Amino acid sequence: MNIAVCVKQIPDPATPYELDDANHWVIRPEDQVLDDTDRSGVEIALQLAEATDGTVTLYSMGPSGSLQGVRQALAMGADEAVIVEDEGLKGSDALTTARILAAAIQQKGFDLVVAGTESTDGYTGVMPQMMSEFLDVPCLSFARKVDAGDGQVTIERQTSTGYDVVAAPIPALVTVTAGIEPRYPTFKGIMQAKSKPVTTMTAADLGVSQDATQVIRSVEPVPAREAGEIVEDDGEAYQKIVALLEDRKVI
């Protein structure tokens, strides 16, 4: 089975994000990391590829810069990567991203596309669904477990009250939650990643252009909630909680 995995490189979430005053876009540092959610996607893809003697191809779109994040996914075991890199795509919305990634995935062909449910920095959580429409495949979303074989993919889909088992014929697209524990790259994996094929394309190569569909009018800081009283527990701190619960009339 040929599996396409969408992986996003993002600024390290551990360092505070800065916005560019002129266009309100997140300032992307040269070094970007692999989004944690996508690590779970790579893990699922590797397991399915191992079980079916298949291949795993990574797809990532972003401004040019280091490929540290993509290398992390190659080091986990993915076979190759396709990068769409284009200065003209800076500030792209989910719709343009979906058009680009779908076009790139289409070029090589696929049995299954794997993406995260939502990215850590953008968290619109709709890009994969858009992509599934452009690829004309069913979208099996919010999967906490994925099985594939015999031309079919089956997932456990998280719902607000529990979970559903959902099945579809391949080709299909699945989005995975972070619940799937990703493997750590081995030393050998890290060394091999350096020589794995990485193909770079531009939007023009794929025949996609970006339309401006929205304008940011203003960006303002949200007033922080005021922190209240902080007390060190001396064995009696629970009484403070009781007193506050009384004050708020919940007891």
Added chain:
Amino acid sequence: MGIWVFAEEISGAPSPGSLELVSKARDFGDVSVFYVGAGSDEAWAALGDHGATAVSHLDTGSTLPSGPAAAALAELVGDASVVLFGMGNTDRDVAGRLAAKLGKPVVANVLDLSVDGAVSVKSEILGGTKAVTTEITTDGPAIVVTRPKAFTASPSGGTAPAVTTVASPDSGRAGAAAITEQHSEDSDGPSLEAADVVVSGGRGLGGAEKFEMMDELAALLGGAVGGTRAVVDAGWVPYSYQVGQTGKTVKPSVYIACGVSGAMQHLVGMKGSNTIIAINKDPEAPIFSVSDLGIVGDLHEVVPQLIEALKARA
């Protein structure tokens, strides 16, 4: 013109989020609802009572709704100004597919919107630290995905809406996913989203069995139990317990966070609570920056003491 609201059926009724959206949509004109589920007179009455004047009803049976729902909705929305969605999983699936079909953008994580000629939305980005106002500059329906509890469900006393049954469109491969089993993991007690008190456990609890302590505390306060994604991913509690960006949004009178670090994705789902109490052994934990009362200490000591004190009063 007009405005559409997407409503998914959950446990036999319109999702709570959809009633919030219908209530808000009244501000902008006649409200049409696109309803996915089995449907019932009670469901139509609830929608009408919140201001819906028309309902288009699609029952996709055991087909995963997103393919057929997006195909049907694309035919219906015409020149509507806005199509409103919540952040539910099916909401987002349909919103994304619909946007791709219509070639329109989606704005997500929206907290407020205005429709006066142009559609403008307010959303929070970067974990809720920055508020952005965005104007949508394309013609035709703006596809807007809103955060739960951004608006309040308020009955208008409207009568039952006109209900039209939508025939399931042939959505080809997009509609090829089937639901083969459904599992409910609901807990007893009040629902997390409606509870007046929420007791929430994080990885600091140390193990699944420690959630018994959370259950006990919640029962004493007439509240519901929630958790972080870390404890859901660890399998300690089901996903239906998850509070935060990818889980539920709660605004109870009192939120008690035990062993929760306070990652921004968690805060997004609970910082609207009236009073926040946190117990964490790390004085630097970010949860303290939003707490009205922060106890720096071991939850395995503080929570049992609290439970005993509450029992003694009962």
